[in-house]
Amino acid sequence: MITRPILQTLRGLHLLLHTVRTSNTRLKMEATTSAEESKLQTKTEDTQSCSKGQEELGTGPNTGEATSADTPSGSNDVTTGGKVKKRHRDTNKEGSFRWKKAKVQSQGADPNWERPTAKKRKVACLVAYSGVGYMGMQRNQGFKTIEEDLLAAFYKAGAIPKDHMDCMQKMHFQRCARTDKGVSAAGQIVSLKMYMIDDAIKKINDFLVETIRVIGIKRTTNGFDSKNACDARTYMYVLPTYSFAPTKEETEQDFRVTADIMGKVNDVLSAYKGTHNFHNFTSGKKFKDPSAKRYIIESKCKDTFVEDEIEWTVISIKGQSFMIHQIRKMIGMMLAIVRGLAPRSMLEKAWQEGKCDIPKAPGLGLVLDKVHFDYYNRKYGGDGLHEALEWDEHQETVEKFKEKYIYPTIVKAEREDRVMQRWLSTLPLHRYEGLSEEEADKLDQEREGTTELTPEPGSAVESSTDTSDVPTKDEMSISHEDAMKQAVDS
Numbered sequence: 001m002i003t004r005p006i007l008q009t010l011r012g013l014h015l016l017l018h019t020v021r022t023s024n025t026r027l028k029m030e031a032t033t034s035a036e037e038s039k040l041q042t043k044t045e046d047t048q049s050c051s052k053g054q055e056e057l058g059t060g061p062n063t064g065e066a067t068s069a070d071t072p073s074g075s076n077d078v079t080t081g082g083k084v085k086k087r088h089r090d091t092n093k094e095g096s097f098r099w100k101k102a103k104v105q106s107q108g109a110d111p112n113w114e115r116p117t118a119k120k121r122k123v124a125c126l127v128a129y130s131g132v133g134y135m136g137m138q139r140n141q142g143f144k145t146i147e148e149d150l151l152a153a154f155y156k157a158g159a160i161p162k163d164h165m166d167c168m169q170k171m172h173f174q175r176c177a178r179t180d181k182g183v184s185a186a187g188q189i190v191s192l193k194m195y196m197i198d199d200a201i202k203k204i205n206d207f208l209v210e211t212i213r214v215i216g217i218k219r220t221t222n223g224f225d226s227k228n229a230c231d232a233r234t235y236m237y238v239l240p241t242y243s244f245a246p247t248k249e250e251t252e253q254d255f256r257v258t259a260d261i262m263g264k265v266n267d268v269l270s271a272y273k274g275t276h277n278f279h280n281f282t283s284g285k286k287f288k289d290p291s292a293k294r295y296i297i298e299s300k301c302k303d304t305f306v307e308d309e310i311e312w313t314v315i316s317i318k319g320q321s322f323m324i325h326q327i328r329k330m331i332g333m334m335l336a337i338v339r340g341l342a343p344r345s346m347l348e349k350a351w352q353e354g355k356c357d358i359p360k361a362p363g364l365g366l367v368l369d370k371v372h373f374d375y376y377n378r379k380y381g382g383d384g385l386h387e388a389l390e391w392d393e394h395q396e397t398v399e400k401f402k403e404k405y406i407y408p409t410i411v412k413a414e415r416e417d418r419v420m421q422r423w424l425s426t427l428p429l430h431r432y433e434g435l436s437e438e439e440a441d442k443l444d445q446e447r448e449g450t451t452e453l454t455p456e457p458g459s460a461v462e463s464s465t466d467t468s469d470v471p472t473k474d475e476m477s478i479s480h481e482d483a484m485k486q487a488v489d490s
Helices: 004-057 097-105 146-156 162-166 200-205 259-270 326-338 346-350 374-380 392-417 419-424 437-449 480-489
Strands: 120-129 184-195 212-219 232-240 274-277 293-307 310-319 366-372
Touching (some): 120 392, 146 162, 146 184, 146 200, 146 212, 184 392, 200 212, 212 392, 232 392, 259 293, 259 326, 310 392, 326 346
Parallel strands (some): 184 366
Antiparallel strands (some): 120 184, 120 212, 232 310, 274 293
16 A cells, blocks of 8 residues: 555656656757757858859859758758758769679670660560571570570670570570470560660561561560460471371372361361370370370361472461470371371370370471460450550561461471471381380380481581480580570670
C-alpha cells in the first residue's frame, strides 16, 4: 500500500526528471543554433569574397548561383535559406559508376564500346536462318553455330555488352527450340534482355550473313522465357515425292505421286496424332521414362509442287514438344511403311515396350516453321501494355526468306548429291523390330559414331547431311574463347 509521503516523493522525482530533460533539450537547441549561425556566416563571407573576385575579373554579379540574398525568407532551408535541391547524378559522365562498368565490360573487345543511352528491356526476336554449314542452333564449344554468329552481331550493333555475349545467363538468353546440325528455321524465337537501340533490326542484320536474318523484335514481360512459354511447335519436312515410291519401282526424276500413295502417306501420318510413347524415336530414352510421352497435335502431307523437274511435297507436324531426332525418325518410319519395308502394325509396336530399329531421315529437309504462344497471348496480348506474339505482319518476309535461302538449298543438294536417294538405299538394311536393349544401345552408338552419308568434299551439303554429331580431334582443340574471337572479328 502506497502511503501519502511515498506518493509525494515519487511526484517530486518525476518533476525533477522533467526539469533535467527540459534543460538538456534547451542546451542542445542553443548549440545547434550557434553552429548554424556560424555556418551561415561562413557561407555569406565566401559569397562576398566570390563576388569581389568576379568584380575584379570584370564579370557580372549574376553567376547563375543562388545566394542567401536571393532566397525567400519563408524557406525551410536553415543553412542557405533556399529549398534543398536533389543531387543529380549524370550516369553517362566520365568517372561515374555506370561509365566504369561499361569500360570493364568492353575490356578485351572493342575499347571504344560505349553503353547505349537506351534502356534495357526483355524482348522476343523472330529469327530465320539456313542451317547449311552450321552445327545446329545452340552454342557448342569449338563449333560453328547459329547462336555464335547471332550474339556476335548483337554485340557489334551495341544491343548487348561483351560480358553478356560471353555469359548468356546475364541477359537471360533462351531459344524456343534447338535445331540439329543442318536444320533450318523460318520462325525461330529467341528471348533476351537487350538495349532498345534505334533501328535495332537493321543494325543487327548488318553484321549477319544473308542466310541469318532477324525479322522482328517485340517487347515482352520481364519473366518471359521463349522455351517455357511456348505452347507448340510446327516443323515441316521438305522431300521429293519419289521417296514414296515402292522399292520395286524406279525412282527417277520424272516420278509423280498418285492419289492412292498420297492417301497412304496421310493415313500413316494421322496415326501419329495424340499422346504416344516415342522412346523408340529418339536416343537414350527408356520406355518407363515419363518424358518419352509426347503429344502430337497435327500431322499431314501438304500439296505437291515441281521444282527443277523434280516433284516435291511438304510434311507438316505440329506438336507440344519434340525430342532429339524424333521428327526425323517419324519421317523415316512413315517412308519405310509406305515403301513396303515395314508393316502398318509396326507403329503400334514402336509405342510399346521393347526396342525397334527405326531409320532416321536426313536433317537437310527439316525446317522449324513456326512456334506458338497461345496462353501468353491470351493472358498478356490484350492487356494494353504488351503485344501478342503473332508475326502475321512479317509473314511475307518469312516466305521470301524460305524461297530464297531454304528451298533452293534443299533442291540443290538433292540435285547434286542425291541425299534422299542415297539414304533411301539404306532402308532395307534396318531390322525395324526384335531388338534387345543391349543391341539397340549398341546400334545407336555405332550409328552416332559413324557417318551414314558422306557427300563429296566441297558439295553444297558437306555439313548438312545426316552425319555424326561427334566432334573430331581437330575440332575439339578449338577453344570457346577462340571461337568467340573468330565470330567477333569476322
